[in-house]
Amino acid sequence: MKIIGDYIDYTKIPVIAKIGIFGFWFLASVAFTFFISWQSKKKYTDPLEEIADAARKVAEGDFSVYLRPRHTKDKADCLDVLVQDFNKMVEELGSTETLKMDFFSNVSHEFKTPLSVIYSNAQILQRQEMDEEQKDCVNNITDASRRMSSLIQNMLKLNKLEKQTIIPEVEVYDVCAQLCECAVQFEESWEKKNLELNVEMEERAYIAADPGLMELVWNNLLSNAIKYNREGGSITISETSDDQYVRVSVADTGLGMNENVMKHIFEKFYQGDESHATFGNGLGLALVKRTLELSNASITVESTPDKGSVFTVIMEKAQKTKLERGDENES
Known part of the structure; x- marks a missing residue:
């Protein structure tokens, strides 16, 4: 049998040559496949992932997002049009949010x-x-x-x-002492509901933050723990630290939240208690989250309906101060 008419007789082709031809086309097909995948990733997958990431940030309330077009106007493709429309949408949403906040402020x-x-x-x-x-x-x-x-x-x-008109005045201070001071302010409130307060923390732990802003965080978390707790329940304030982070948790035995409520709990004016049985304006936790973002800290929440909630704030641990080193030397 002959290939390509009378020119090539495959029976006369050496086995090594056949293997070489097969190997060549196999490697060529693999290289071509990788090239096409790379081009597809570069031109489509990466830009779409970037747009998806930006959309996620906008959904979380960040309207400062901006995507740069990948080509000039004369060479714009469908993805560039999508990016331009996305940037225009974000700009309009940001303007609406600014007008809303200005209205509330006025x-x-x-x-x-x-x-x-x-x-x-x-x-x-x-x-x-x-x-x-x-x-x-x-x-x-x-x-x-x-x-x-x-x-x-x-x-x-x-x-x-x-609007970021508040500039944090960062200083290194003992967060454990601040937590105790904040808790004492609510003594009358927790006694009215016959709540038990449990405190589990180290003797001292230092962070670099604005004490005034962090006091706002602790007061809101403690206020919620009391407000949404059940009569005769308990509140637990715990603090732990390692070489890098300080973690503060405020736990209660109150109403708790379901998964849907936890998704929106840090949004402005959102109230998980639709019955409005307890007084609230839906701003406390939005304040907490924004304050922690300015302080390069984060907050997480765990909750079970009818069992309670645990809010955990994670902050970077400050380097040891002269005061802390002096305290250790004395001990």
Whole structure:
């Protein structure tokens, strides 16, 4: 039998030549396959993964995302058009978010003065002689004013954090001492609900952060642990550290959350308790997350419905200060 007419008789081709021809075409096909895969990855897979990653950041609330087109306008392809439309969408979303936060900020400022007047006058009325019904009415006014004032303060703080007008004043300090100070402030609140407070932490642990901003984090986490806890439950504040990180956990035995609630718990104005049985404005944990982002820290949550939640803050451990080294030498 002959190949290509009468020119080549395969029976006369040496075996080594046949193996060589087969090997050549096999290697050529493998090289061609790898080349096509590389080109496909470079031109399509990598850009699409970049767009997907950017979309994920936008979904998490980061509107500073910008994708650079891969080609000039005269050589733009379908992916460049997609990138341009994506950047325009993000810009519009960022503008809308800015307008919303500016609106909240302006409204909050306008509410501050009238609320102060209402609260001050209610406090004056509390000093007067009144019957029980009148006292209840005045107490309701002061409580509502206090809650509205707290909401406004949180909105203003969140607005400043979103615009990054708050510049953290970083210093090295003992976070264990700060945790104890914050917990003591809530003593009256946890005693009212007959809660047991458990504290498990080291003698001292140093971090480099803004003490004022971190106090905001601890106060919000402790407030939530009390607010959403059950009568007679418990709160556990634990702190551990290694050579690199300090971890602080605030655990409660309260309502807990399901998976869907945990996905949105750090979003602004989101409230997991749809029944609104407990007072909240949905800003506390958004403040916590934004504050920790500014402090190069992170937060995680674990929760089981009807069993409780555990919020864990992870921060970088600061290098030992002269004060800490002096304390170790004394001991």
